Amino acid sequence: MxxxxxxxxxxxxxxxxxxxxxxxxxxxxxxxxxxxxxxxxxxxxxxxxxxxxxxxxxxxxxxxxxxxxxxxxxxxxxxxxxxxxxxxxxxxxxxxxxxxxxxxxxSYPQETGFSFERSMLLDRPVSVSGTGLEFTDGLPDVRLAPMDKLAKAYSSVLKRSNNRKYLNYAHVEGNTYFRDKLAIYLNNTRGLHISRENIITTRGIQMGIYLASMLLIRKGDHVVVGNLSYYTANMIFQQAGANIISVPVDDQGISVDAVRELCLTKSIRMLYITPHHHYPTTVTLSAGRRVELLNLSVQYGFIILEDDHDYDFHYNSSPVLPLASADSAGMVVYVGSFCKALAPGLRSGYIVAPRNLISELGKFRRIIDRQSDLMMEQALAELLDEGEIQRHIKKAQKIYHQRRDLLSTLLTQHLSEYLNFTSPPGGLAIWTEWQKDINLMRLSKACLKKDLLLPQTLLFQTGQLSAVRLGFGNLNEHELNEAVSIMKEVLENKP
Structure with missing residues (x-):
């Protein structure tokens, strides 16, 4: 010693x-x-x-x-x-x-002592936190979430001794009772013809897209998306090794003629669409094109990954039924969630597909998520059975309808010399096309100085396009007025 x-x-x-x-x-x-x-x-x-x-x-x-x-x-x-x-x-x-x-x-090491592959594909601009107002890409207002109803249902589920089985591990594609009630809800609202065996629950739409991509896409597969398309989905497809091919989108949705021409020269593995309101432009895929795409998928054997992220919100008329409602050949994988209907933080999503695919997806999900939140799903199932979620969506839809109309009016009254837009038939965002001489990044930075966050992910500026996706769902009447007032002030000062 x-x-x-x-x-x-x-x-x-x-x-x-x-x-x-x-x-x-x-x-x-x-x-x-x-x-x-x-x-x-x-x-x-x-x-x-x-x-x-x-x-x-x-x-x-x-x-x-x-x-x-x-x-x-x-x-x-x-x-x-x-x-x-x-x-x-x-x-x-x-x-x-x-x-x-x-x-x-x-202190903890700032960097690893080993090397690893970094993915630029998954890089996204970091949102600034702590600002007063924010335009999102179409998020709901969490202040409207039915927390009292949900808290009461969840508390009741926890107190019942017969529900303790949900605290154990389970080898199912989600809470059986929830999948039963969800199947009924989807059949009633979306014209589907499914049972619980056609559903696997997820933690939201992105998880659904990820699971489907990891199972169905191999390196080098061709995946067709609209131009423009949902950036997170594109990230997932590229991470899976896909070769992404974009096709035009017009006022009737994705171009069927362009998809058909691709099928003549390439083997297409998957077509990704957001048909109810195309992301980011909000246009609705016409009924005729839906039928044509279904026929093409059967003829050429490509999968249709249908992302119905905001189907619950429509204002002018009844929504066009999803492609999955008319799929008789098993070509459509349908992805949806309650994240917008309730709140983004309540991660409850689902995939609808033929039974054999659901079974295989269950194996993939158990690798990254042993099981879903069975207790929360039980509470959601009871709210569906009692009609509480349906009533909440109906109430929220009226509020969002009013906010869409208000933002449309404000944009017309105060910003019409800078932009053009068409008021969307549904969803929680308005697609606005701007004068090309306006630098949108400068606009965003100038707005931020006045406590209005206009995230970079909402800005679409190229040589041919200058556009902003303005989400109105999370802003009330006073906030919408203030947000548009800030943009007008900034624009008048030429950012």
Whole structure:
């Protein structure tokens, strides 16, 4: 055993008073850290409990407790009449002792010591938080969420002893009762003809797209999307190794003629569409084109991945039924969620497909998510059965209808010299096309200085296009007026 050495323990052990971690544990853990990093070597004699207590300005009993903890874990040994030593059995980094630096002991590495592949495909602009107002790409107003109803239902589910089975692991594609009620709801609202065996639950639409892509797409497969299309879906397809081919979108939706021409020259694996309101332009895919796309999918064997992200919100008339409602050949994989109908934070989505695909998707989901939130799904099922969710959607639809009309009026009255738009028949956003000499990034930065966030993900500016997708769902009447007023003020000052 070596003699005591001069080690600046006051620099090695940095205590934080008033935290949840007891002081003696802070001392013990930081000494372990010092031993592991080679600052305290094997065989080093440690100060006596009184000496260390004086150095650290703590009670001697605190140091005694810390030493007892270190001894119990095998990091030190206390020898009668000799002192306390770092045990010879203490493991240290094989790379040798690190130069002493107190920050080495209390900070986490800023970067890995190994290399890994970084994906530029998954990069997205980071949203600024803490601003006053924000235009989204079409998110709902969480203030409208039926939290009282949901809380009551969830609490009731938790209290029932027969629901404790949902606390265990399960090997199902979601809560059976929820899938039963969801099937009825989808059949009634979307004209489907499904049962629970055709449904697997997910944590939202993005998870549904991811699961379908990982199972159905192989490297080099051709996936057709609209120009423009949902950027997150494109990221997922590229991450799966797909070759993305874009086709034009007009006022009737995605171009069927362009899809047909592609099929003559390439083997198309999948067509991704958001038919109810195309993302981001909000146009509705016409009924005639839906039938044509279904016929093409059967003729050429490509999958239709139908993302119906905002089907629940339509204002002018009844919505056109999804392609899945007319699919008799099993070519459509239908993805939806309650995230917009209720709130984005309530991650409840689903995939509808033929049984054999649902079974295989279940295997994939269990790799990344052993099971869904069976308790929450039970609560949602009861709300569906009682008609509470349906009533909430009907009430919210009226409010969003009013907000769409208000934003349309405000844009016409105050910004018509800068942009053009068509009021959408549904959804929670308006697609606006701007004068090409307006720099949208400068507009966004100028608005941010006035506490209006216009995220980069909403801006579409190229040589041929200058457009912004303005979500109105999350803003009430006062907020919409204020947001448009800020944009007008900024535009008049020529950003």
């Amino acid at each position: 070596s003699s005591p050495v001069e080690i600046p323990f006051k620099s090695v052990i940095l205590l934080e008073r008033g935290t949840a971690t007891p002081v003696y544990l802070q001392i013990a853990r930081q000494m372990i850290n010092a031993i592991q990093r080679g600052v305290l070597n094997k065989g080093v004699k440690l100060p006596g409990t009184r000496s260390l207590a004086e150095m650290l300005d703590v009670h001697r009993k605190t140091v005694v407790a810390a030493y007892n903890e270190l001894d119990a874990q095998g990091w030190i040994e206390m020898l009668p009449n000799k002192g306390t030593f770092v045990t010879d059995k203490s493991p240290v980094l094989k790379a040798g002792s690190l130069p002493f630096n107190a920050e080495n002991l209390v």
